[in-house]
Amino acid sequence: MNPEPTDQPLLDVSKAPLPTPKTLAQRQSLPFQFLRFLAFNVRIMRMVIRGHH
Amino acid sequence: MSDVVILGAGISGHTAALHLRRLLDKRHNVTVVSPNSHWNWIPSNIWVGVGEMTTRDVTFPLAPVYQRQGITFRQAKATAIHPQGDSTDARGAVDIESTDPATAGTTQRLRYDYLINATGPKLKFEATAGLGPTGHTLSVCTAQHATEAAEKLREVIAVLKTGRPQTLVIGMGHGTCTCQGAAFEYVFNVDHELREAGVRELAGVIYLTNEAALGDFGVDGMVFDQQGFLTTSELWTSSLFREREVQAIVGAHVEKVEAGLIHYETLDGAHHALPFDFAMLLPPFGGVPLTAYAADGRDISAELFSPAGFMKVDADYTPKPYEEWRGADWPTTYQAPGYSNVFAVGIAFAPPHQISRPRKTANGTVVAPAPPRTGMPSGVMGKTAALTIADRIKNGADAPAHTASMASMGAACVASAGAGLTNGSAAAMTMMPVVPDYSVFPTGRDTATTRGELGLHGHWVKLMLHYLFLYKAKALPGWQLIPE
Numbered sequence: 001m002n003p004e005p006t007d008q009p010l011l012d013v014s015k016a017p018l019p020t021p022k023t024l025a026q027r028q029s030l031p032f033q034f035l036r037f038l039a040f041n042v043r044i045m046r047m048v049i050r051g052h053h
Numbered sequence: 054m055s056d057v058v059i060l061g062a063g064i065s066g067h068t069a070a071l072h073l074r075r076l077l078d079k080r081h082n083v084t085v086v087s088p089n090s091h092w093n094w095i096p097s098n099i100w101v102g103v104g105e106m107t108t109r110d111v112t113f114p115l116a117p118v119y120q121r122q123g124i125t126f127r128q129a130k131a132t133a134i135h136p137q138g139d140s141t142d143a144r145g146a147v148d149i150e151s152t153d154p155a156t157a158g159t160t161q162r163l164r165y166d167y168l169i170n171a172t173g174p175k176l177k178f179e180a181t182a183g184l185g186p187t188g189h190t191l192s193v194c195t196a197q198h199a200t201e202a203a204e205k206l207r208e209v210i211a212v213l214k215t216g217r218p219q220t221l222v223i224g225m226g227h228g229t230c231t232c233q234g235a236a237f238e239y240v241f242n243v244d245h246e247l248r249e250a251g252v253r254e255l256a257g258v259i260y261l262t263n264e265a266a267l268g269d270f271g272v273d274g275m276v277f278d279q280q281g282f283l284t285t286s287e288l289w290t291s292s293l294f295r296e297r298e299v300q301a302i303v304g305a306h307v308e309k310v311e312a313g314l315i316h317y318e319t320l321d322g323a324h325h326a327l328p329f330d331f332a333m334l335l336p337p338f339g340g341v342p343l344t345a346y347a348a349d350g351r352d353i354s355a356e357l358f359s360p361a362g363f364m365k366v367d368a369d370y371t372p373k374p375y376e377e378w379r380g381a382d383w384p385t386t387y388q389a390p391g392y393s394n395v396f397a398v399g400i401a402f403a404p405p406h407q408i409s410r411p412r413k414t415a416n417g418t419v420v421a422p423a424p425p426r427t428g429m430p431s432g433v434m435g436k437t438a439a440l441t442i443a444d445r446i447k448n449g450a451d452a453p454a455h456t457a458s459m460a461s462m463g464a465a466c467v468a469s470a471g472a473g474l475t476n477g478s479a480a481a482m483t484m485m486p487v488v489p490d491y492s493v494f495p496t497g498r499d500t501a502t503t504r505g506e507l508g509l510h511g512h513w514v515k516l517m518l519h520y521l522f523l524y525k526a527k528a529l530p531g532w533q534l535i536p537e
Contacts (some may be wrong), residue, residue, distance in 0.1 A: 008259070008327055009319055011267065011301040016291035017508075019487060025480065027508035037510035043502055047429075047463030047485050048536040 055081045055446045058147055058165040060131045061341075062087035062115055064095075064428050065435035068170030068537060071528055074122050076230050076443035083123075084163065088152040090114060090132040092526050093196050095427060097519050099235065099469075101199035102333070103206060103242045108196040111519075113527060122528050127163070128153040131172065131341075135162075136357070136392045136504040137348040144250075145394065167442045170364050170397040171435060174231030174338035181336070190310055190332040193239055202333055206243065209331045213252035219330040221247075222315060224261035226334035228306030231423035233262060233270045234482075236335055237290075237470035241480070243333075244297050245470035253298075260294070260301045261327070261334070263420050265320065267291050267301055270466065271422035273409045275484050276496035277505050283496065286482070289505045293480060296534055302327075304412065306420050307334060322415025338400060338423065340364065357389060359506030364397035365390060368405040375410050380460025380490040382406065387438050388454055396441070398434035400426050408488055428522070429464045431486060432537030433457045460488040463502060469515035479511025 020025075031043050058075055059066045062085050063260040073083045076418050091112040093284040100106040129149040136145050144164045151159045178185030185192060191205055192198040209219050223240040225233065240260045247253040268274050269284030275286040294301055304320035315327040315334075317516040340362025345354045358364055382405040397403075404424045411421030437457040444452040463485030470478055482505045489497025496503075525535040 007392070008300075008325060009261075009323070011291075011294075011303055013267075013291040013295040013301065014294040016288060018186075018292065018296055018397055019459055025155055030475070033508050033510040033513070035507055036506060037513050040483070040506070040510060043483050043504065047465075049482065051234060051462040051485055 056164060057081065057083050057167045057169070057442055057446075058163055059083070059085045059169045059171060060087075061171035061173050061399070061401065062089065062092060062149065063171060063173045063399060063431070065401075065431040066173075067092060067526055068432045069169050069171060069398065069439040070119075070124055070433035071122065072439035073443060074124050075533060076439065077446060079123060081446060082125060083127040085115070085119060085164070086127045086131055086147070086149050087115065088128065090116065090128050090153075092118075094519060094523055094526070095194075096515075097195055098193045098199040099238050099242055101196055102193040102239060103246045104125065104203040105242075111134060113194050113523070118526075118528055119350055122501065127151070127161075129161075131343055132160075133344045133346060134168070134357075135346050135348070136168075136389070136395055139346070139348060139350075140354065143348070145182060145392075165394075167394045167445070168396070169435070169438050169442070170343075170395070170401045171399050172341035172343070172401045174400045175341045175362065176336045177339045178336045179462040180229075181307050181309060183336060184307070185410055188310055189312050190334045191318050192335065193235065193333060194335065198309055200523040205331055206246065210247065210250045210252055212330070213247070213255045214250070216255065218255045218257065220257040220259065220328060221331040222327060222329040223257045223263050223333045224259075224335070225263045225305075226307050226310070227337040227478070228263045228420040229337045229423055230335050231271050231425050232335055234421060234425065234466040234468065235266055236260070236262065236333070237270070237480075239333055239442055240471045241293075241297065244299055245478070255507045257450060258299045259327070260299055261305050261307070261315070261317065261475070262268050262301065262303055263305060263422050265304045265410070265420070267294060267303060269409050269422065270427045270482075271407075271409050272484065272487060273489060273497070275498060275503050275505070276500065277503060278500040283500070286505060287466050293507065304420055306414065310334070318414050318416065320412060320414050320416055320420060340401060340403070359403035361403070363403035364401055366397050366402045368402070370401065370405055373406075377431055378406055379492075380458065380486065380488050383458050383460045383488050385456035385459045386441065386454035387434055388441075393450065394445075396438040398438050399431040402434070425464075426459075426463050427466065429537060430459055430462055433462055436537055458488075459486065460490055461486050463487065467511050467515040467518070474513070474516075475509070477512030478507070478509060479515060481506050481508075481511030481514055
């Protein structure tokens with residue numbers, strides 16, 4: 001457990017969803033991430049083409 | 054022959070200078086005035102701030118690049134502008150004061166036919182007592198600040214290794230700060246470094262922000278389409294905070310900082326004191342101070358600049374409530390009212406209002422994240438002003454202006470931790486448009502393009518952008534093919 005000050009108005013994020021082991025593995029999977037890398041670049045180029053005028 | 058003067062060599066000013074030199078033949082002069090001798094890819098300062106990169110990795114000297122390109126470089130700061138000319142010459146002029154060590158303090162009046170104000174932000178550490186490198190907190194706004202932050206982080210890690218717990222606070226040093234994405238990125242880089250050092254269990258890491266909710270990022274949050282569900286950036290960001298065990302305090306206005314103690318007020322009006330061992334708090338931004346004079350010597354600064362010191366452009370500055378804000382309020386040409394040859398781009402232009410909903414604490418203290426103007430929009434604005442000026446020089450002063458609005462263009466924010474190709478991670482966000490438009494998109498933005506993802510690929514994107522934009526800024530062959 002991290003040592004946090006107890007008298008601060010810390011935000012309660014205990015209900016936020018946690019990733020599953022499968023999701024965590026996908027975030028580090030080189031083939032899967034390579035596809036996401038390509039998808040990110042397609043999205044960036046779409047923004048450049050459609051939005052920069 | 055025309056003289057184009059550009060104040061500032063940051064992302065927007067440097068982009069404008071390179072495009073103008075590309076578009077205009079050598080009969081025309083392009084002059085850049087910047088107090089800094091080096092160009093800095095600021096997004097990578099985050100990596101300098103944790104010791105993963107050095108100042109040399111994120112900066113390079115401007116003079117050789119400008120010499121090669123045929124751009125005149127003056128290492129100086131602008132102090133005044135004369136948009137109507139003066140008693141001796143009707144052409145506009147800028148007063149500059151050298152910051153080159155060899156000629157420091159000497160002044161000169163530069164005449165211009167076209168002026169681009171791209172002076173970037175004034176880092177207003179003085180807005181909060183005790184804030185900043187001369188006070189009690191650190192910064193990553195400049196490469197030098199980031200280097201100092203990395204040194205302090207090393208010291209804190211050394212203390213943690215002796216078994217003594219430490220509290221690290223990262224976030225915003227005032228209720229009106231912007232650039233939450235940078236603090237968000239830094240906090241997860243620090244988290245990564247602490248884990249790598251094997252001391253995370255002993256460290257309390259707190260994100261202290263003026264955002265009313267996590268995931269606001271100064272743009273009123275985003276809505277993502279994820280696996281068939283519309284998901285808020287608040288939920289997405291909260292998940293990351295929970296997973297990485299980073300605590301958050303939201304809706305905070307930092308009132309003052311003492312040695313080891315941050316005093317802040319929250320939206321409910323309560324005042325708090327937070328002890329810390331390490332604090333990186335960003336300052337609020339103001340416009341770089343410039344005095345404007347009419348031809349008869351009258352001070353007309355209030356006509357050209359907003360109270361915060363940003364230059365007014367073609368935005369709708371009519372005060373209106375949040376519910377009536379529209380994308381059309383935002384500027385498109387970045388031309389100063391009344392002066393068709395003066396432009397302000399990047400952080401130098403006065404936004405019409407915030408993007409995120411402004412709030413006040415129960416005591417009336419303003420907590421209102423200022424609108425971010427990140428690298429992509431800043432570069433596009435610089436290019437847009439350059440295209441307009443080139444057209445007007447070639448085709449006459451009444452040539453129509455090129456346009457680019459933050460209500461139509463997108464932006465990317467990649468918060469990356471780690472520096473290797475296989476061991477990094479990142480939260481990568483894209484949004485389009487930056488300013489939400491609820492008349493076009495039910496969620497304010499295009500959900501096909503507005504997206505948040507976590508994973509190694511975001512880290513690759515950040516590395517790619519680092520090398521790509523340093524290459525482009527050095528004006529190496531084919532630089533103009535790399536989009537802003």
